[in-house]
Amino acid sequence: MARILLTHPAEVRMKYYGERALAGLRALAEVQLNEGPDALSTDALIEAARGVDVIIADRLTAGPAELFMGVPTLKAVLRCAVDIRNIDVASASVAGVLVTRASPGFVQSVVELALGYMVDLSRGISRATAVYHAGEVQPEAIMGRQLFGSTLGIIGYGSIGRALAPLAAMLGMAVLIADPYATISDARFKQVSFEDLLAESDYVVCLAVATEETEDLIGAGALGRMKPSAFFINLSRGNLVDEAALTAALMEGSIAGAALDVGRARDQMPSTELAHLPNVIATPHIGGLTPPAIEHQALDTVAQLAALLAGEIPQGAVNPDHWTRRV
Structure with missing residues (x-):
């Protein structure tokens, strides 16, 4: 069974991911959670991702080159957001790791x-x-x-x-x-x-x-x-x-x-x-902070994971031609 790391900190996870999407992940894979109060630093992320196949990342968690080199089991990073500017897509592509973004449900x-x-x-x-x-x-x-x-x-x-x-x-x-x-x-x-x-x-x-x-x-x-x-x-x-x-x-x-x-x-x-x-x-960045908007993006990552596990290229993939680390 594939192993998934959901990076959302505990309090953020309740607001920005939700139980319905989390249940969807657990029906597909073994899910590891970030139980801490903060977004994971690069070192903490690499440590938490040891042996993980897929990372589902909140918008504050970066994806630098060190991540893709430091976690050889990593096949994909699914971003629970549209903005992927702090994901080093070029380095992910070199490493053969797929990167996706969620669609704008907000x-x-x-x-x-x-x-x-x-x-x-x-x-x-x-x-x-x-x-x-x-x-x-x-x-x-x-x-x-x-x-x-x-x-x-x-x-x-x-x-x-x-x-x-x-x-x-x-x-x-x-x-x-x-x-x-x-x-x-x-x-x-x-x-x-x-x-x-x-x-x-x-x-x-x-x-x-x-x-x-x-x-x-x-x-x-x-x-x-x-x-x-x-x-x-x-x-x-x-x-x-x-x-x-x-x-x-x-x-x-x-x-x-x-x-x-x-x-x-x-x-x-x-x-x-x-x-x-x-x-x-x-206002403190609340534009997309309504239940339908938040659930849309969380459920997007569940659908992307399901496609990925079926060997398909998920909607929202930004570097599919470089995906060589298949699940």
Whole structure:
């Protein structure tokens, strides 16, 4: 029977993997768990993986070259996430180890958070609530804005952007999209340059993929093109934003506010320096943290394991041509 290492720490496992998926793994293989409170370091991971055939990895557990060289029994690393940037796929390929990623089951969850952000930024819901919680009897009633009639700019027309755009249009928003790798055929939306999107949008939602090309995409120059009344929303990755430039723009009032679910702190969370600003709504990387979204990716790894054990190439495989260490 194949041996599996599930790297999710105990508390994380309950929230980000779940009993249904764990039962599915146990029906297929002998499962070894990370019973510690933290993500495994490289040395700890190599030690825990001795004699293991497959690692199912949480998003904080890295897969460096040392892992593939140090665990000769390892046949595959199945990532319970879409992001595999801290997996050394090139080294895995050299060693003949298969690497997979989960499919994005969090699309609707992230889209709903984006809509919630836009409403909150426009109407000051969380700000007013905080004032009441602080004990004020009669907080100031601040004039808000409505989404209807405003303009939404979406940077990156991937699965989340494609789901968000029609909902925004249904709310009566004009929708602009900037993505040099996509062609927009839907007449409800207008494809524009990155610069024009920044200049014309009331809400700028960053959904582009984190790559070397998009590193610090939102810097001083980009923020300087936005309207002083505009809001910036980041639901992609913290790597796309120059945090010093965003902090300056928010403090100087060159943009009206921001909502951030990601940043450059641990586990891609927003930094405390940005999160404490009064015109910022910050959440600790909860975009995909709903039961359907989490279970989708966990069950994806179960299906991938079943395919792998049957000698098939699982969906989500990123280096199938280099898979020589077969189970």
